[in-house]
Structure formats: C-alpha cells, structure tokens
Amino acid sequence: MMSDYVHGYSEREAERLHDQAGTLRELLHHDSAWPPGSLVLEGGTGVGATTAIVAGQNPAVRFVSLDAAADSLRQARRELAAGGVGNVALLRGELLRLPFPAAAFDHVFVCFVLEHLARPAAALAELLRVLRPGGTLTAVEGDHGSCYFHPETLAARAAWDCLIRAQAELGGDSLIGRRLQPLLRTAGLREVSVSPRMVYCDAARPEWQEGFVRRTIIPMVEGVRDHALARGYLDAATWAQGIADLHATGTAPEGTFCYAFFKGTGVK
Amino acid sequence: MMSDYVHGYSEREAERLHDQAGTLRELLHHDSAWPPGSLVLEGGTGVGATTAIVAGQNPAVRFVSLDAAADSLRQARRELAAGGVGNVALLRGELLRLPFPAAAFDHVFVCFVLEHLARPAAALAELLRVLRPGGTLTAVEGDHGSCYFHPETLAARAAWDCLIRAQAELGGDSLIGRRLQPLLRTAGLREVSVSPRMVYCDAARPEWQEGFVRRTIIPMVEGVRDHALARGYLDAATWAQGIADLHATGTAPEGTFCYAFFKGTGVK
Numbered sequence: 001m002m003s004d005y006v007h008g009y010s011e012r013e014a015e016r017l018h019d020q021a022g023t024l025r026e027l028l029h030h031d032s033a034w035p036p037g038s039l040v041l042e043g044g045t046g047v048g049a050t051t052a053i054v055a056g057q058n059p060a061v062r063f064v065s066l067d068a069a070a071d072s073l074r075q076a077r078r079e080l081a082a083g084g085v086g087n088v089a090l091l092r093g094e095l096l097r098l099p100f101p102a103a104a105f106d107h108v109f110v111c112f113v114l115e116h117l118a119r120p121a122a123a124l125a126e127l128l129r130v131l132r133p134g135g136t137l138t139a140v141e142g143d144h145g146s147c148y149f150h151p152e153t154l155a156a157r158a159a160w161d162c163l164i165r166a167q168a169e170l171g172g173d174s175l176i177g178r179r180l181q182p183l184l185r186t187a188g189l190r191e192v193s194v195s196p197r198m199v200y201c202d203a204a205r206p207e208w209q210e211g212f213v214r215r216t217i218i219p220m221v222e223g224v225r226d227h228a229l230a231r232g233y234l235d236a237a238t239w240a241q242g243i244a245d246l247h248a249t250g251t252a253p254e255g256t257f258c259y260a261f262f263k264g265t266g267v268k
Numbered sequence: 269m270m271s272d273y274v275h276g277y278s279e280r281e282a283e284r285l286h287d288q289a290g291t292l293r294e295l296l297h298h299d300s301a302w303p304p305g306s307l308v309l310e311g312g313t314g315v316g317a318t319t320a321i322v323a324g325q326n327p328a329v330r331f332v333s334l335d336a337a338a339d340s341l342r343q344a345r346r347e348l349a350a351g352g353v354g355n356v357a358l359l360r361g362e363l364l365r366l367p368f369p370a371a372a373f374d375h376v377f378v379c380f381v382l383e384h385l386a387r388p389a390a391a392l393a394e395l396l397r398v399l400r401p402g403g404t405l406t407a408v409e410g411d412h413g414s415c416y417f418h419p420e421t422l423a424a425r426a427a428w429d430c431l432i433r434a435q436a437e438l439g440g441d442s443l444i445g446r447r448l449q450p451l452l453r454t455a456g457l458r459e460v461s462v463s464p465r466m467v468y469c470d471a472a473r474p475e476w477q478e479g480f481v482r483r484t485i486i487p488m489v490e491g492v493r494d495h496a497l498a499r500g501y502l503d504a505a506t507w508a509q510g511i512a513d514l515h516a517t518g519t520a521p522e523g524t525f526c527y528a529f530f531k532g533t534g535v536k
Contacts, residue, residue: 196468
C-alpha cells in the first residue's frame with residue numbers, strides 16, 4: 001500500500017537526502033530528543049540521513065529503524081557505521097504491517113514519510129498500535145504548497161508544480177504539512193502540538209541558498225523531470241527555463257526562497 | 269502616486285486594523301525598539317493601530333507619524349489619546365514628498381505601507397532622503413502568496429485570490445514580502461536583514477484562530493467583496509461559499525491557516 005517514492009532511489013537522490021538532512025538539522029531536529037533508556041521506533045528510515053542525526057544526538061536512546069527497501073537499508077547501514085552511530089537496529093519491514101507486538105515502543109518517530117503514503121491514516125493507526133500508552137509520536141513533514149520565491153516566474157512555478165503533481169499521481173500528498181494537526185488528532189493522539197519550521201533563504205543567508213535551494217530543492221524538482229515530460233505536464237523548453245529560474249531564486253543578490261516544514265507530536 | 273488603499277476606510281476596517289495589530293503585537297513588534305532619545309519617522313500611520321503599539325513600548329523615543337488621509341489621522345489621534353500615548357506627533361503628508369529636510373530623522377519605520385504603493389522604490393528613496401547616515405530603516409510587510417490553509421477548497425482559494433488581484437489592480441503588490449530583501453538593498457541600504465514571521469493557526473491555538481483568521485484575515489477578504497463581484501472575478505455564490513470555507517479554516521477542530529510576514533531592516 002506504500003506509494004512509489006516520488007524522488008526515486010538514485011545515488012544523486014541519496015546525496016540530496018544527506019544535504020537536506022544536514023542543512024535542516026538544527027531547524028527540524030534540535031528538539032528531536034527522548035529520555036535516556038527509551039526504545040524508539042523510526043518508521044521509514046530510508047538511506048539513514050535523518051537517522052544518523054537523531055540517533056547521534058540521542059546516544060542513550062535505542063532506535064529500531066524500519067524501511068521497506070533493502071537497498072536503502074544497505075546505504076543506511078554504511079552511513080551509520082561511517083558516523084560511528086551504534087544505537088540503531090535497522091530492520092526491513094512494511095509500515096502498514098509492523099513486525100512488532102502491541103505497545104512494544106516507548107516512542108515513535110517518522111520524518112518525511114507520511115507525505116509519500118497513499119493511506120497515511122492507516123500507517124498512523126499501525127504505528128500507534130505498537131506505541132505504549134503514554135508514549136509519544138513525532139512526525140515531521142513538508143508542505144509543497146508553502147513554497148514561494150522571488151523572482152517568481154511562470155516557468156519556475158510550473159517546474160515546481162510538477163513535483164506536487166507527480167507526488168499526487170504516485171499516491172502521496174506533498175501538501176500534508178498543513179493538515180498534520182487534524183491527521184494526528186483523528187488518529188487518536190492527545191495533546192497534539194504542531195509547530196511550523198519555516199525556511200527563508202536570501203542573500204544574507206548564503207549557506208541556505210546553497211544548502212537548501214541549490215542542493216536540496218532543485219535536485220528534488222529535477223528528480224521528477226522524466227516523469228513530468230513523459231506525461232506532458234510541460235514541454236522540455238519550459239522545464240529548462242523553470243530550472244534556470246529556480247536557480248535564480250537561490251542566488252544572491254536578488255533571489256529569495258521560502259518553504260515550511262511542520263513538526264507534530266502527540267501522546268497516546 | 270499612492271494607490272488607493274485596497275481595504276478602504278470604513279469603521280469596520282479600522283476595527284480590523286486594531287484586532288490585527290493586537291494579535292500580531294508580539295510576533296511583529298517585540299523587536300521594534302530604538303534607542304532612547306531617538307527621533308523616528310513612521311510613514312503611513314493610518315488609524316494608528318501599529319503606532320500605539322510601537323510608540324507605547326518606546327516611551328523615550330519621539331515619533332513623527334505621517335499619513336495622507338485626514339480622517340485616518342483623526343482616528344489615530346483618538347487612539348493615541350485613549351491609550352495615553354504622548355510621544356507621537358501626527359502629521360498629514362505624502363510619502364513621496366515628505367515635508368522634512370534631508371537627514372532629519374534618526375530612524376524610519378513603515379508597517380504594511382510599501383505593499384499598497386504603486387512605486388515602493390520611489391517611496392523608499394524619499395524615506396532614505398530624510399534618514400541620517402548611520403540611521404536604520406525598518407519595514408514590515410505581508411505576502412499574500414504565503415497563505416495556505418486546510419481544508420483548502422477551490423472557493424476559499426478563489427475568494428482569497430480576489431484580495432491579491434484587487435490590490436494589484438489598485439497599484440499595490442500584496443506579494444511584496446518575499447522581495448523585501450532586494451527592495452531594501454536596491455534602495456541603497458547596507459546590512460539588510462530580513463526575518464520572516466510566520467503565523468500558524470490550529471486547534472491548539474484558539475486565540476490565533478479567533479484573532480487572526482476570523483477577525484483579521486476574513487474581514488480583510490470581505491472588504492474586497494464589492495470590488496471583486498463588480499469586476500466579475502467570481503460570482504456571488506462562489507464568493508459566499510469561499511467565505512464560509514475560509515471560516516472553516518479558522519475553526520477547530522480541523523481548520524489550519526498559515527501566513528507569513530516579513531520584517532526587514534537596513535542601515536543608511
């Protein structure tokens with residue numbers, strides 16, 4: 001029931017995921033912390049980019065990190081070994097059919113996962129099944145509708161919109177961030193709290209223009225090029241212009257770029 | 269050269285401006301502070317909603333607050349008197365032809381002003397003329413393209429878009445927030461720093477659902493109803509549905525609403 005991963009599984013995508021995680025580390029994960037001794041399930045670990053960060057900064061917490069893709073898990077294993085992160089057990093498995101008994105975990109964590117699922121509510125129900133009463137679930141998601149930039153050209157906007165459309169066609173919802181609050185509450189969580197984490201890039205923040213716009217956002221858009229052209233979302237010339245225009249939004253002195261992530265927590 | 273004020277000058281609009289200013293006080297103005305003894309020019313004081321806040325929290329600063337509309341200034345005078353704010357001289361005048369000699373002010377402040385101007389760069393040039401070298405200019409602006417919500421319906425989006433279109437038709441640019449950085453730098457300011465101030469409203473923040481969505485945003489949209497219907501942006505039924513749907517985005521348990529302001533400063 002998991003939709004195809006819109007960004008694919010290429011080496012360039014793995015590199016992009018690492019750049020993304022590094023750039024967003026402080027913004028998204030300064031408060032990704034659990035009590036020492038906790039057992040935390042991470043659903044959808046992917047190539048381990050986020051896993052290395054949150055496990056690395058919680059050395060007294062044990063993580064079980066699950067993914068459906070064997071190849072991603074192999075990359076995650078290398079990543080964790082290279083970083084000297086030893087408190088993670090990597091495991092292959094499906095989010096909708098977790099290989100654990102009820103209430104097996106103290107806490108649950110998912111990052112950039114629900115947005116790729118055709119049935120995020122079903123995945124949340126299964127994640128909550130294996131969470132003990134009183135434990136917390138934390139979800140971090142983007143919202144592609146939160147994106148705007150300057151200069152904003154029709155071609156840049158068209159290229160960006162390909163991403164939203166491709167993700168929807170594959171069964172995901174890249175606009176999920178704005179509805180994280182009702183999604184978590186409807187799942188049965190109490191004390192749901194969602195905080196937006198806005199990224200703003202301009203000439204005064206060159207490290208964000210580089211790390212976020214040029215190394216995270218643009219490669220992400222470029223990843224759906226073939227899909228978008230094959231389905232005729234736009235023509236190749238508009239695509240090329242759109243990518244060039246997106247580069248301008250991440251380039252000083254004039255470019256600016258905005259995007260928001262949402263981090264939600266709740267108690268079972 | 270000032271464009272018509274898209275939101276009009278009704279009593280209800282004055283009330284909306286006060287609700288808006290009160291709700292946004294901490295988010296936008298916790299750092300609106302100048303050294304004691306400074307002389308600050310506020311351009312576009314309107315009905316004094318923001319003036320009362322910033323002058324009230326900077327009692328040792330003297331403000332000269334200027335507006336082109338005599339009626340707004342009368343309301344501002346009452347507002348300041350009612351609040352016991354005594355450090356503001358209200359003055360009628362045009363932003364593009366300021367009645368002051370060069371370098372007359374230590375600092376300049378504008379809030380929700382540039383977005384309503386046909387020629388924001390010309391206004392900035394005139395504001396900078398009366399600013400002393402080494403003084404700062406501070407500008408606070410919205411960006412209507414930063415707005416997204418849940419549930420997001422076509423009618424709600426159509427009603428919202430009327431606001432952007434009406435403001436553009438009147439010669440303003442409601443998408444100015446994202447280009448505040450290049451605008452200030454091109455004006456000749458140094459050390460330009462822009463910080464986004466994101467508003468996020470959901471069931472866990474009922475005071476924001478009330479103060480921002482229902483008392484600031486929706487009245488603002490409703491203010492362009494006649495303009496939008498007269499010009500055929502949409503039909504009356506879609507309009508009514510859109511307003512009802514916008515109310516749902518500001519109502520617990522399901523609604524969420526996002527918007528971003530931008531605050532920029534620079535040194536002459």
